[in-house]
Amino acid sequence: MIVAEQKPLNEIKSMLKGYNKVLAVGCGTCVAVCFAGGKQEVGLLSASLRMSTDLDGEAVNVDEAIVQRQCEKEYNAPLEAELEQYDAILSLGCGVGVQSLAQQFPGKRILPALNTKFMGYPAEHGVWEDRCQGCGNCVLHLTGGVCPVSRCPKSLFNGPCGGSQDGICEVNQEAECAWHVICENQLKLGLFDEMMEVQPAKDWSSARDGGHRRIVREDVRIPDEEKA
Amino acid sequence: MSTDEKVLNADDETFVPEVVAFCCRHCAYSAADLAGGGRMSYSPSIKIVELPCTGRANSLEILHALEKGADGVAVAGCLPGTCHYIRGNTQAKHRVTHVKELLKTIGLEEERTRMINISAAMGAQFVAEFTDFVETVKALGPSPLSGETGNTRTGS
Amino acid sequence: MNMMNFPAFTMPENSDALPISERCDSNLARVLAAGEFAVTGELGPPKGHDPEEVRSKARLLLDCVDAANVTDNQAAVVRMSSIAAGQLMMDEGVEPIIQMTCRDRNRLAMQADLLGAYALGLRNLLCLSGDHQSCGNHPGAKNVHDIDSMQFLRMMKEMRDESRFQCGEEIPGGGPRFLIGGAANPFADPAEWRPYRLAKKAIAGADFVQTQLVYDMDRFREYMKRAVDMGVAEQLKIIAGVGPLKSAGMARVMRDRIPGMSVPDAIIDRMTAAVAGIDTENKPERSAAWRAEGIKICIEQVQEIREIEGVAGVHIMGIEWEEAVRPIADAAGLLPRPVIEA
Ligand code: SF4
Ligand code: SF4
Numbered sequence: 001m002i003v004a005e006q007k008p009l010n011e012i013k014s015m016l017k018g019y020n021k022v023l024a025v026g027c028g029t030c031v032a033v034c035f036a037g038g039k040q041e042v043g044l045l046s047a048s049l050r051m052s053t054d055l056d057g058e059a060v061n062v063d064e065a066i067v068q069r070q071c072e073k074e075y076n077a078p079l080e081a082e083l084e085q086y087d088a089i090l091s092l093g094c095g096v097g098v099q100s101l102a103q104q105f106p107g108k109r110i111l112p113a114l115n116t117k118f119m120g121y122p123a124e125h126g127v128w129e130d131r132c133q134g135c136g137n138c139v140l141h142l143t144g145g146v147c148p149v150s151r152c153p154k155s156l157f158n159g160p161c162g163g164s165q166d167g168i169c170e171v172n173q174e175a176e177c178a179w180h181v182i183c184e185n186q187l188k189l190g191l192f193d194e195m196m197e198v199q200p201a202k203d204w205s206s207a208r209d210g211g212h213r214r215i216v217r218e219d220v221r222i223p224d225e226e227k228a
Numbered sequence: 229m230s231t232d233e234k235v236l237n238a239d240d241e242t243f244v245p246e247v248v249a250f251c252c253r254h255c256a257y258s259a260a261d262l263a264g265g266g267r268m269s270y271s272p273s274i275k276i277v278e279l280p281c282t283g284r285a286n287s288l289e290i291l292h293a294l295e296k297g298a299d300g301v302a303v304a305g306c307l308p309g310t311c312h313y314i315r316g317n318t319q320a321k322h323r324v325t326h327v328k329e330l331l332k333t334i335g336l337e338e339e340r341t342r343m344i345n346i347s348a349a350m351g352a353q354f355v356a357e358f359t360d361f362v363e364t365v366k367a368l369g370p371s372p373l374s375g376e377t378g379n380t381r382t383g384s
Numbered sequence: 385m386n387m388m389n390f391p392a393f394t395m396p397e398n399s400d401a402l403p404i405s406e407r408c409d410s411n412l413a414r415v416l417a418a419g420e421f422a423v424t425g426e427l428g429p430p431k432g433h434d435p436e437e438v439r440s441k442a443r444l445l446l447d448c449v450d451a452a453n454v455t456d457n458q459a460a461v462v463r464m465s466s467i468a469a470g471q472l473m474m475d476e477g478v479e480p481i482i483q484m485t486c487r488d489r490n491r492l493a494m495q496a497d498l499l500g501a502y503a504l505g506l507r508n509l510l511c512l513s514g515d516h517q518s519c520g521n522h523p524g525a526k527n528v529h530d531i532d533s534m535q536f537l538r539m540m541k542e543m544r545d546e547s548r549f550q551c552g553e554e555i556p557g558g559g560p561r562f563l564i565g566g567a568a569n570p571f572a573d574p575a576e577w578r579p580y581r582l583a584k585k586a587i588a589g590a591d592f593v594q595t596q597l598v599y600d601m602d603r604f605r606e607y608m609k610r611a612v613d614m615g616v617a618e619q620l621k622i623i624a625g626v627g628p629l630k631s632a633g634m635a636r637v638m639r640d641r642i643p644g645m646s647v648p649d650a651i652i653d654r655m656t657a658a659v660a661g662i663d664t665e666n667k668p669e670r671s672a673a674w675r676a677e678g679i680k681i682c683i684e685q686v687q688e689i690r691e692i693e694g695v696a697g698v699h700i701m702g703i704e705w706e707e708a709v710r711p712i713a714d715a716a717g718l719l720p721r722p723v724i725e726a
Contacts, residue, residue, distance in 0.1 A: 009333040043288045044330065047295045052334040055372055154486070154513050154527070158534035158588075159581050161513050162569030162596060163643045170643040171516040183388060183574050192391050196580065198588045201491065201535040201550060 002030040002094045003120035003128045004037060007113060009048055012090065013056075015111045016049070019087040021061045024049075024113070025079065025101065027070035027093040034128055036114050037092030039066050045092065045113060062090070070097030073104050083108060118150065136206030136213065142194060144185025151178035157199040159183070244273045245299035245365040246374070249358065250285045251276050254312050255348045256304030262351030270355045271362040281305070283316025287323045290341055291330060297374035300365035301327075302358070304344040317345065337368050390576045395583055395615035404591055404621070407544065408563035410507035411479045412451040414724040415697075416592060416621045421690060422697025423718050424481065424594065424623060425449035425709050428458055429469035438469045442476035444706040448713045450721055451479040451508055453594070453699070457488060460520025467501045474505060481565060482506050485514025490530035491539065491550050498540070502560035509562040510594065511536040533566060534588045540564045541589025564589055568622070569596040570607035572644035579610035582620065592621035594699040597638075600646035601688055608694050617694030624689045627701035628678035628708045631671070632656045654681060679708055679715075686716040 006012075016022060024046045032038025046062040053060040063086070067075045070093030079101075083089070088109040091098040095116040102110040118130040133150045139157070140147060149155050153171040160179035163170025169177040186195050204210065251257040257278050263270060279285060282305030293301045303324050305317035321343045328338040342364075344357045405417035415422045425445045430437040445452050454473060456466040470480035482501055484494060498509065513533040517525045531539065531550075539550045543559035566585045570578050585593055598604045604624065611617045629635045632655035639647035658677035659670045686698050698718075702708040713719050 009330075040286075040288055044291060047288070047291045048330055048334050051291075051295050051336065051373055055335045153516050153518075154532065155529040156513065156532040156534075158532055158584060160572070160574065160577060161533075162567060162572045165573050165643040167573065168643070171518060177573075180574055183577055187388055187390065196393065196584055196587070198534055198538055198584065201531045201539065204530065 001033055001120065002096070002116060003034045003118055004031050004094050004114040004116045006036055006041065006045065006092075007115055009045075009052060012045070012111075012113055013049065013052060016053075016060055016088065016090070019060060019109070021063075021086050022049075022088050022090050023063050023065055023079075023082065023086040024090045024092060025070065026064075026066040027091075027097050028066055028068040029070075031092060031094055031097070031114060034120070034122070035126075037094070037097075042066055042092055045090075049090075070094075071100050073100060076101060076104055080105065134207070135202075135204070136210070137203065139199075139202075142199065144182045144189060144191070146178050146182045146185060148178055148182065157202060159195060243366060243370060244271070245362055245370070246297070247271065247274045247300040247302065247358075247362055247365060248293045248298045249274050249276045250279050250282065250290070250301070250303045252282045252305045252317070253278055253280055255306040255310075256344065256346050256354065258348035259304075259346050259350050259354035262349070263354050266351050268351060268355045270358050274358060274362070281311065281313045281316035282320035283311070283313055285320045285323060287327050287330075290324070290327045294331070294336065294340060294371065295373060297371055298340075299368070299371045299374065300340045300342070300361060302342050302344050302361050304346055304354075304357070307345050307347050310347065336371070336373070339364055339368060340371065388574050388576050390580060393580060393583060393614055395586065395619055398619050401619070402545075404563070407591060408507055408561050409726055410451065410563050411724070412481065412508050413563045413591070414726065415450045415722060418722070418724050420722045420724070421718065422621070422623060423449045423713055423721060424697065424699045425452035425706070426455065426699070426701045426703075427452050427469070427473060427478075427480075427706065428455050428704065429464035429466065431461070431463050433464060435472050438464070438472040439476050441706050442473040442478045445478050445709055446476060447721060448710045448719055449478070449700070450697075451481050453481045453483055453510060456483040456485050456512070456514070457520070458483075458515075460487065460515045460517045460522070460525075462521060467497060467504070467506065470501065470506050471504050479508065480506055481508035481510050481563075483510045483512055484536075485512045486529050486531055486533060486536055487514030487517060487527050490528050494531075494536070495539070495543070495549060498543075498560055498562070502562065507561075507563060508565065509540060510565040510567065511540060511590075512567055534584060537564055537566055537585060537588040537590050563591050565592045565594060566590040567596070568593040569644045570598070570604055571596060571600060571646040575603075579607060579614060579616065582611055582622070583614055583616045586616055586620040590620060592623055592696065594623045595625045596644060597625045597627045597701065598685065598689065599635075599638075599651050600648050601685065602648075603646055604689075605692055608692050612694040617696075621696035622694060623697040623699045624692075624695050625699045625701060626682055626685050626689065626712075627703060628675070628682040628705065628712065629655055630678055630705065631674045632659070651681060675705075675708075679712055682708075682712050683715045686712065686718070690716075 024042050026037045026042035042064045046064045049062045069075045090111050090113050091101055092113045098112045119132040120128040121131040123129045130150045132147055135149045160177055164177040164180055167176055167180045169175045186192050282303050285303045290301050303320050305320050311317045324341055324343040327341050331338045342361050346353055404413050427441050454466040454470045457463055466482050470482050473480045511533050517527050542548050544561050547555045547559045568582050635647050635652045635655050638645045658673045662670050689695055700709045700712055
């Protein structure tokens with residue numbers, strides 16, 4: 001899922017400067033599951049903002065709303081009727097959610113309350129780890145099911161670097177060396193030979209480096225004439 | 229009580245803080261009963277909310293109570309290791325700590341919330357713990373959010 | 385740590401490879417090709433633009449090394465470019481080995497800069513992944529890692545041997561004929577993987593590697609034995625890294641804090657004993673005693689390393705202590721350096 005984390009309150013407050021009436025909109029999907037932008041977090045952030053701005057003597061009215069999936073316009077549509085009364089929308093969706101609101105409600109100020117971090121795995125309750133950077137050309141079949149793009153800080157493709165020690169990455173004493181795990185997995189799978197093959201330079205054109213990324217699936221597309 | 233009144237009372241040292249106590253039915257709530265039955269007196273302004281377990285205490289409710297003008301919010305659960313639901317009281321402790329962090333960023337004194345651990349048999353302890361908390365809150369003075377001004381509206 | 389069981393491996397034959405001296409016309413290539421025990425040094429460019437700083441360091445290395453590495457933003461700290469510093473060194477008569485990391489450049493910048501370096505007359509290259517920027521002075525920098533060090537070696541080999549850019553296009557007038565080097569750490573984990581990684585570097589295109597500092601002679605011997613058994617040492621010139629310790633504290637930091645370093649307790653004990661009887665307040669004398677012992681240990685290590693099968697030379701790293709290189713090379717019987725006509 002997409003993993004995000006709330007921006008510091010002060011940063012959000014400074015984004016809200018000059019707005020009196022704000023609607024905080026959470027999302028019930030990924031960011032709810034990672035406790036960043038669900039109903040509870042919308043409540044906590046909104047209350048915090050109301051209390052804090054009140055204490056500052058510039059009380060901002062913050063109302064709360066939640067949509068099931070902020071990244072899809074159908075779910076956001078019902079918000080439209082209420083938007084008139086708000087000076088700004090504070091989105092607790094991931095970056096996609098924020099942008100879908102911005103695209104759907106042009107002319108409305110949409111502010112991000114979260115920092116979207118990565119596509120992550122809940123390693124344990126309350127701990128999330130980067131697992132995929134959406135490089136657009138998955139190599140997990142070559143790397144024992146461990147992503148070297150997101151989990152090795154140097155995005156190496158040809159084995160652990162000289163800083164791997166006791167299974168720990170040289171860059172972060174808290175993190176495992178992805179390539180150590182890849183070695184173990186490939187050995188267990190009897191696929192060590194693959195590790196001795198020099199993996200050629202990756203074609204990053206499938207990643208964000210390639211420019212606009214878009215997927216078109218004609219088979220599921222709705223023809224123009226059928227669109228409402 | 230309006231803020232004006234409260235401030236006035238504070239000045240002549242008769243400010244009585246409004247304190248909300250989220251109490252677990254298995255311990256603190258019974259301890260309060262015991263204290264009451266034993267005619268031990270404690271601050272009259274403590275509003276007790278009975279919970280099946282402090283694991284039910286939610287950060288948002290603690291924060292809302294403070295937003296609505298409570299001068300202090302305590303969460304009172306069983307002694308460490310004796311939760312009827314195994315770790316409800318530990319979770320509550322984490323949440324109180326989280327709310328304390330939030331209060332710091334909001335600009336409200338973090339001492340306005342506290343986790344208290346107590347057993348059902350500790351009537352006197354209940355009184356002592358809450359008296360201490362009330363004293364702490366009293367020393368802080370009335371919550372700046374307790375007035376009619378500003379944002380006292382509900383959020384949802 | 386569980387031991388991993390790696391399958392047996394033998395280096396594939398590489399009979400059509402050119403002899404080293406024909407791959408590149410550098411002094412280092414000639415020394416290695418002649419089977420002489422090579423000596424390389426290291427020069428860290430300054431954190432400023434004063435050419436004299438490079439020149440004076442180069443003079444300390446003159447005639448006691450066959451070539452010397454010029455680091456590339458070492459430890460992710462911005463310094464004078466390795467190519468520019470390499471040119472200054474060359475003017476002083478010391479042959480440079482240009483280090484380049486995958487951290488700071490993408491494949492376009494790498495190829496462009498290396499074409500330029502070759503045009504300036506630089507002939508040796510060391511291809512590195514690079515330390516992560518988080519340990520340097522620009523932790524907020526975006527890192528590149530477009531290709532990794534293995535792919536870098538392969539790219540340079542293809543540029544040289546096939547006159548092709550990484551994209552496959554032909555290089556007009558032929559590719560740059562660098563002597564291509566890599567780094568190897570015999571002491572990192574998984575320990576069993578290390579000889580395989582060495583083999584992989586040779587397969588990718590390395591002509592030589594320089595190793596991490598060797599203090600743990602037993603582990604290094606084991607590693608070299610694997611390299612020889614696999615047939616790697618035949619195809620790859622392995623240059624062992626050595627460096628004089630400056631103090632017992634430095635030795636301990638290396639042992640305890642630097643990932644992928646192994647410093648045996650015996651070495652630390654020797655360094656500690658070196659200052660026995662010297663008043664702790666007497667800093668200059670303690671420092672002198674430590675440095676003398678550090679040099680002594682280093683000389684012994686060079687002598688031991690020379691006896692290990694498959695080792696093609698030593699890389700003497702005097703980290704901010706370039707003065708130490710000459711006495712070490714001298715006492716280890718490595719001077720004068722051979723002069724081999726092109
Ligand atoms: S290889 Fe690419 S697509 Fe696959 S997990 Fe890693 S970043 Fe994601
Ligand atoms: S230690 Fe492992 S994970 Fe860390 S940079 Fe090196 S190879 Fe990548």
